[in-house]
Amino acid sequence: MKTVAIISQKGGVGKTTLALHLAVAAERDGKTTVIVDLDPQASAATWKDLRDEAEPVVQPAQVNRLNVILDEARKHGAKLAVIDTSPNSESASLAAARSADLVLIPCRPHLLDLKAISSSIELARLAKKPFSVVLNAVPVRGALASEAIAAINTYDAPVAPVHLTMRAAYYHCLVNGQVAQEYEPTGKAAEEAFLFYKWVRKQLGKSFT
Incomplete structure (x- = not known):
């Protein structure tokens, strides 16, 4: 099983949106996926409550249970775990990063967001895991x-x-427990999300593809 951690010490940068689109893309690619929701706001879990489809599984959790949940997901045949973290929690972000094969740091192209990514980059480096900033x-x-x-x-x-660009489909889809690939399958947002997943899949290596 491969694990992707999505971290940012700043709120409102799209961590959950990124996690949901990545997880659904993996499921559509035949990779059983679990989203581990470490955010106390439980946005991913709320999205799951609105969703008609059974997959992907969303598991709300506290950080002290992270390794147990990842082990259980592995035992049950999951191929990918996506960890959605909360902002302003260095300990949880670091634990997620250390558990991951790849760390993603979402960032909006605005001054305050760009200034704020330094702490997340430091956490990824401290975890000694491959990472990338995602605009x-x-x-x-x-x-x-x-x-x-x-x-x-x-x-x-x-x-x-x-x-990922600023497209209405990324926001409208979540209200119905969907992602852009489901809400508007032939739209630009769906295309971007698929291309992003393809890139992530490549970063995770041949054992995942």
Whole structure:
């Protein structure tokens, strides 16, 4: 089983949206997936309550139960675990990062968000795990994406080559317990989410693909 941790010490950057889209894409690719929801707000679990489909499994948890839950998921045949963390919790984020094969740090292309990623990058480095910053909610037009990449480069941090733009489908879908691939299968958001999953799948290596 492979594990992806999605961490950020800043709220509102799209951690849960990223986790849900990644998990559903993996399920659609035939990879049994569990989302471990470490956020006390339980946004992923709330989404699951609205969902008609049985998959992916969403498991709310406290960080002291993380290893137990990951072990149980592995025993039950899960191929991927996606850990959704809470902001402003360094201990939980570090534990998630240390449990992961890949750490993703979502970031919006705005000054305050770009300033805030340094602590998350430090946690990923402390965990000694591969990581990438993922640009999220990027305006469809304009130079903000390239400007944000230049800013992230000053941290000497890798940036995922696929970013998610600011599209209504990412928000409307969640109300119905869906993701963009289900809400608007032929839309741009669905295409981006699939390309992002393909990139993550490649990062996880041949044993996952």
